[in-house]
Amino acid sequence: MNARLKMILGRVAQAIPVIAGVVVISFLLTRALPGDPAAYFAGPAADEASIAEIREALGLDKPLIEQFFFYLGDLSRGDLGTALSTGQPVIADLAGRLPASLELTLFALTLSCAIAIPLGVLAATRPGTWIDHLFRVLVTAGVSMPTFFTGIVLIYVFYYLLGIAPSPLGRLDFLFLSPPHVTGFYLIDAAIDRDFETWLGALKQLILPAATLALFTLAPIARMTRAAMLQALSSDFIRTARAAGLGRRKVLYGYAFRNALLPVITTLGMVFSFTLGANVLVEKVFAWPGIGSYAVEALVVSDYAAVQGFVLAMALLFVLLNLIIDIAYALIDPRIGLN
């Protein structure tokens, strides 16, 4: 137990230089973006004088190094600045939007895993059969359809034609009000508030975008499960286990699956981080107020504070994610756990 704690602390310590690097790089990169935020935000009819006024108000007239120390000072006070593109403090934007993205991504990945992992196991245990072929078709289709296309098709079929999905209007239909803020996850907050109506409303809104994302993330997880299972099933310890006369179920789930899970977890971590940042298109199609579209909008208008805040939040999240994956490894893999 002590060794495990040490490992976790070690991991956290390793993250510190990473975060410091991210702070510097995100600051420099945003300044390297093309465009002049002062001119952009001065509006269409502004003259030189008003642009200069705005530049001064934003502190952009100061030397870069001075701006950087101002930024560090604000950061140490937990102040990420104000996003010009939304008019809100960046910290409030992130607090509102990160849970929205996390809720969608986690829900989608749960859905995706629930289908992909059993499918991968099935395909691996019956290679070459019709199940294996079906698996290939599904995986290829899932990965080859861009998410915005899947999203629009799902809206067209389930909302427009069949009318069984609710209006694709973001996290909640306009009939509902967002539940009181506790975690920012509507499903959890509504449950805490014991507001079943809102909970159901939030769930309904979640299904189509989550299905879109799930279809897209299905492929890497399923393929990795299948490959890892095949490898595990052909390895020596499985042959030994079989030779020792262990039951089929015990061999498959007790030994092969547990070992196959390791690469699957790694893939899952990668898919998760990728999805969180890259589901901009899904967010746009379903009017989901998430972190991806926020970052893209901010980037387009050179909104420094928002971009830096986003990069920093994602860096922290990745550090946390890596930590979770490492711990998961330790729990699953007996070799790591014992050391």
Add this chain to the structure above:
Amino acid sequence: MSQTSRRSFLKLTGGTLGAAMLPFLKAIPAQAAAGETLVVVSGQTINSLDLHRTGTNRASYQVAVNCYDRLVSFGTKPAPGGGLSYDYSVIEPELAESWTISDDGLIMTFKIKPDATFWDGRKVTAADVKWSFDRAVSVGGFPSVQMKAGGLLRPEQFEAVDDETFVIYLDRPSKLTLPDLAVPVPFIINAEVAKANVTEDDPWAMEYLHTTPAGSGAYKIARWDQGQQLVYERNDAWVGGPLPAYERVILREVPSPATRRALIEKGDVQMSFNIPNKDASELDGMADVDVYSTPIDNCINCLNPNFNFEPFQDANVRKALAYAIPYEAIFQTAAYGRGAPMWGGEAEITDTAWPRKSPYMTDMAKAKEHMAASGYATGFEVPLSISLGLADWMEPTALLLQESFAEIGIKAEIEKIPGANWRTAALVEKRLPLHLENFGGWLNTPDYYFFWAYKHGHLFNSSNYLNEEIEKLVDDTLHIPMDDPAYAPNVKRMFEIAFEDLPRIPLWQPALNVAMNGASGYEFWFHRQLDIRPLVPTSS
């Protein structure tokens, strides 16, 4: 406003309906049809509830329109392309009951409606008007520039004589002053509420009014979830005009045009504001959906040859460009035929109508003639710049231009510039040799357009055009009344010079497209934002 607790919002909305929880149960679609709630979707995001704040975007101007009053407003007239439009020629009272202008045109005296109150019940006084006007001319940036256009520059120009009398002193008489009081900028703020929230760093309560409007307008903000929705709640004590029909208006932000289209076709929302030209032309054929495409006043999509680029200093080259443009193909491909053509007009200028068709049309023979007569008969290479932020119309236009120009020996390489960079490159530095541009003036007179787009050094003169006669004509005409004997001849002369010199080659007048399903009464405004006040439910 985003902090409004859920319970207080329910109380607020429930009260007006008389049944506490009713609006948020399954019953709402039926009620929406009965005309209490209007749901609007739009692709734009609102980033402030205060127009005067630095960085407030265009979409946010609608809060100034719907939640605040001005002294005066414009009238209403039928719009070309269906529906209604504001009427620039008619000034109507909003918060002012009446006004007089001194004979020399230098003193404007406004009487404020005695029964006008702010949302908190306090009477609207001339002191509030003065504070609001002082703010608009003092905060800098866009609001101050717009005030300047009407000759409103300094706080000393405004005086609150008594509670109901407000006076403006002008440096010179101008026909632009009164209309400039009807644009969204000089809106009237509850000065007492604002003053209670000023700080040392923030003498104009920018931070407070950014999230908490305090006005006297037709609608209050019940809720603002940035990036998601804005909920308007009717102010039943409004005296600025007839009481609006809808008690509540919910504006939802839906970035994807495809999703917005599905919503309006299904009728789950009553209005989709500012839809793409393509959707407008396709939705137009549907029975349930009404589409309004209003050509935007005083706005023209142009191709601008820059006088800094040597070949474009040759008048023959500019004319060759104007004859080589495939106008109709561009209008159909980039605009889906929405808006108004700006080519193939009469050669002789007989009236002051603006925007007007240029005397040019697609004529490759003439284009080649002009090229041959120019000093660049063998052709040349030039980058054709477009903004990625406006790629929806600029990209197809640029591709068609590129193809046509190749035929007369001009090799145009398309250069795509990111939205954030566009303004600086095109308008501030004015360094793009050949580019597309779409300036539109709020105040609807041709001389105002020329002031911004043809005068040397002015922001939208991105061609670096300089003509001494234009400079003088604009200065002479800008402030004189439209019925002044010099006005019409001056304006006609401006048109002649503009079409001869071609620093901006007009392509077409763009349209603002709106789709409605279950509501009507839409009125187009020059500010291109949604005025929800005149909207009414369609009885079905």
